[in-house]
Amino acid sequence: MTTWITICDTCKREDWDAATNPRTDGEEMADLVERLAAGRGLRTRRVSCLMGCTHGCNVAIQAPGKLAYTLGRFAPEEEAARGIVAYAEMHAASATGQVPYRQWPQAIKGHFITRHPPLPGHDEDPG
Numbered sequence: 001m002t003t004w005i006t007i008c009d010t011c012k013r014e015d016w017d018a019a020t021n022p023r024t025d026g027e028e029m030a031d032l033v034e035r036l037a038a039g040r041g042l043r044t045r046r047v048s049c050l051m052g053c054t055h056g057c058n059v060a061i062q063a064p065g066k067l068a069y070t071l072g073r074f075a076p077e078e079e080a081a082r083g084i085v086a087y088a089e090m091h092a093a094s095a096t097g098q099v100p101y102r103q104w105p106q107a108i109k110g111h112f113i114t115r116h117p118p119l120p121g122h123d124e125d126p127g
């Protein structure tokens with residue numbers, strides 16, 4: 001099952017200032033995650049708003065038939081993006097999507113927002 005990382009590219013953290021930032025924090029985060037996820041068997045996509053605007057940057061980790069997670073409160077920094085990608089790899093390797101806490105990268109601890117169980121019968125991987 002392919003694990004997808006969905007990155008909100010319109011997230012702006014509290015300190016974001018249009019006068020000094022030509023790009024959103026979400027765009028910066030998306031660039032980092034896409035670069036680090038390349039060649040790791042993961043898929044990425046950008047969306048505009050995951051409805052977690054007060055606690056960006058936000059990403060979602062999903063795969064057919066597995067637990068899905070939303071993570072947020074990230075600064076658009078390399079360490080955070082590395083943690084997100086490492087966690088997504090563990091999610092991909094897990095049959096259920098659940099990753100033991102002791103394996104979580106430090107950078108994602110304290111960043112979980114939601115968990116969604118998979119829909120019944122939706123275990124087909126569209127690729």
Ligand code: FES
Pocket residue numbers: 008009010011012026048049050051052053056058
């Ligand atoms: S702008 Fe990113 S969650 Fe709304």
